[in-house]
Amino acid sequence: MKSKHTYILGIESSCDDTAAAVICNGTVLSNVVATQSIHKEFGGVVPELASRAHQQNIVPVVQLALHKANIDKKQLNAIAFTRGPGLMGSLLVGTSFSKSLAMGLEVPLIDVNHMQAHILAHFIKTEEQTAPQFPFLALTISGGHTQIVKVDDYFKMEVIGQSIDDAVGEAFDKTAKILGLSYPGGPLIDKYAQKGNPKAFKFPKPKVGPLDFSFSGLKTSVLYFVEKQVKINPDFISENISDVCASLQFTIVEYLMDKLKNAVKQTGITEVAIGGGVSANSGIRNAMLQAEKELGWKTHIPKFEYCTDNAAMIAIVGELKYKQQLFADNDVVAKARMKL
Ligand code: KG4
Ligand code: ZN
Numbered sequence: 647m648k649s650k651h652t653y654i655l656g657i658e659s660s661c662d663d664t665a666a667a668v669i670c671n672g673t674v675l676s677n678v679v680a681t682q683s684i685h686k687e688f689g690g691v692v693p694e695l696a697s698r699a700h701q702q703n704i705v706p707v708v709q710l711a712l713h714k715a716n717i718d719k720k721q722l723n724a725i726a727f728t729r730g731p732g733l734m735g736s737l738l739v740g741t742s743f744s745k746s747l748a749m750g751l752e753v754p755l756i757d758v759n760h761m762q763a764h765i766l767a768h769f770i771k772t773e774e775q776t777a778p779q780f781p782f783l784a785l786t787i788s789g790g791h792t793q794i795v796k797v798d799d800y801f802k803m804e805v806i807g808q809s810i811d812d813a814v815g816e817a818f819d820k821t822a823k824i825l826g827l828s829y830p831g832g833p834l835i836d837k838y839a840q841k842g843n844p845k846a847f848k849f850p851k852p853k854v855g856p857l858d859f860s861f862s863g864l865k866t867s868v869l870y871f872v873e874k875q876v877k878i879n880p881d882f883i884s885e886n887i888s889d890v891c892a893s894l895q896f897t898i899v900e901y902l903m904d905k906l907k908n909a910v911k912q913t914g915i916t917e918v919a920i921g922g923g924v925s926a927n928s929g930i931r932n933a934m935l936q937a938e939k940e941l942g943w944k945t946h947i948p949k950f951e952y953c954t955d956n957a958a959m960i961a962i963v964g965e966l967k968y969k970q971q972l973f974a975d976n977d978v979v980a981k982a983r984m985k986l
Contacts, residue, residue, distance in 0.1 A: 652723045653715070654968060655747075656961025657708065659740030660760045662691045662787070668715035669965055670723075672771040674820070676714035677951060677958040682708050689829050690819070697735030704743050708745035709837040711957070722753055726964025729757035729974075730981035731790065735775065737980035745976055752850035757961045759984055760955075761791055766800060766966065767952040767959035778946050780960035783915050784904055787930070788922030789815035789830070792859045794909045797919075797984060799964050803986045806913070807905060814898060815924050821894055825883055835891045836927050842892030849897040856908040859901070862877025866896045868894065892902025899929040903937065919946035920986035926953035 651670050658665040662685055668679040676966055681704040685691045712719055727744035748755035764785040769777050784795045784803075792814045794807035798860055812820070815832055822831020852860040875882040883890070910916055920934060924955075925948055934945040967973070969986055 651983060652965065652968060653717055653721050654756075654961045654964040655722050656957040656964050657704070657725065657740045657744050658760070658955055658957040658960045658961070659700045659704065659736050660728045660730070661736060661955060662699075663955040664700050664707050665955060665960075666704075666708040666711035667957035667961045668711055668717060669770070669958060669961035671953055672769065672962070672965065674722050674735055674770055674958045674961070675716070676711045677956055678707050678711045678714065679956055680774065686828055689823055689835060690731070691711055693735050695735045696733060697739060700736055700739035705738060708743075708747075713890060718746075719751060722751060722787060724748070724754045724964055724968050724973075725751070726754050726758050726960050727965070728757040728760045729978065730760065730984035732760060734980060734982045737982065739794040741978070741980040743956065745978070749976060750933040753904055754968070755976060755978065756964045756967045756972065757978050758960045759983075759986060761793070761986055762782035762801070762803065763959040763963045764788065765797060765803070765919065766793060766963050767948055768919050768946050769800075769966065770839070770952060770962045772949055774949065775946060778917055778919050778944075781915055782917035782919055782946070783909050783913065784919045784921055785902065786863070786922045787814045787902065787920065787924035789813060789819065791922065793986075794857050794859070794905060799919050801972075803832070805986055807855070807859070808907060809859040810854055810863060812861040812865065814859070814861060814902065815922070817864055820865045820926065822885060824865070824872055825887060825890060832924060832927065835895055836929070838888045838891035839895040840892075840928060842888030842890070844892040844896035846886070847878045848892040851897060851901045851904070854944070857905055857912070859905060864897070884909070895927070895929045896919075899927070899933050903933050906937075907941075910941075911930045915945075916941075918943050919929075921948055921953070923954040
């Protein structure tokens, strides 16, 4: 017998995190993430290894999510899973597992767009934050995407600006690699940046359309800069790591905020949210708080556990779709590339 509570299981497997979460009426009951450490030694995600690790992790991760939520799988009302975008081999694991589970339990299957989930994670009920009001602007910043999205309703979103090349997370990770830092480099740059001088070095901010981004030039300029400095002083990196990281982070955050300011000006919308792995960055979080104070925006910054890949964000989209009876057919297929 199902209770009047709606229990949704969310499953995320688009990249290198195997995650499962249970949500009930907007509140997260459990949120389990198994981060795959295997990729560290390769300096980036190895798709075949990611897929194999998902296969090993998915059953225990789902079991733990149900256990922590203190429910039995028979109480689930629906299974929501990440359909895309992401690595095909990784997506296939979550997709086929979710299909079988939904079929076995005879409950609806709900497909979720990973990037929509990074935005709709703001609708998870938390004590710290209120949900954004429509329409709002969302800056989605992750390892695969950098977009400014105008969000008119839960499932009515329009990309109004985006990166023409690398994503901002890639810019963090690739420049970190140049500095000899391990993968993923974003959190490490953030850590060093907090001890450094953001004005020590100057890096260029590429010129593209007012709402668009470009990051590949930044990576090249960091590479040339470091090579030049190391020729002069072989210990340049170790002696200046904090200042280099602080200057890099300062440039990236200022660039992101410049574009957001352009978007606010163009749309007249001052309700602004950030989402995706890079929204865990201390620089962008501080800049958003400052914008709220100085520019009068209403800003929405996700809790840390809902910034990087997680299944709670998949489960909340599942719940929102469940309410609208937006279910997937059982022949739904994973999609490596998927628009908002
Ligand atoms: O959303 P996410 O977990 O996965 C994708 O959907 O891509 O984002 C991962 C990205 C990585 O590039 C990682 O370096 C970056 O988010 N990231 C950070 C921080 N935490 C994670 N970048 C900068 N500062 C951080 N604190
Ligand atoms: Zn993500």
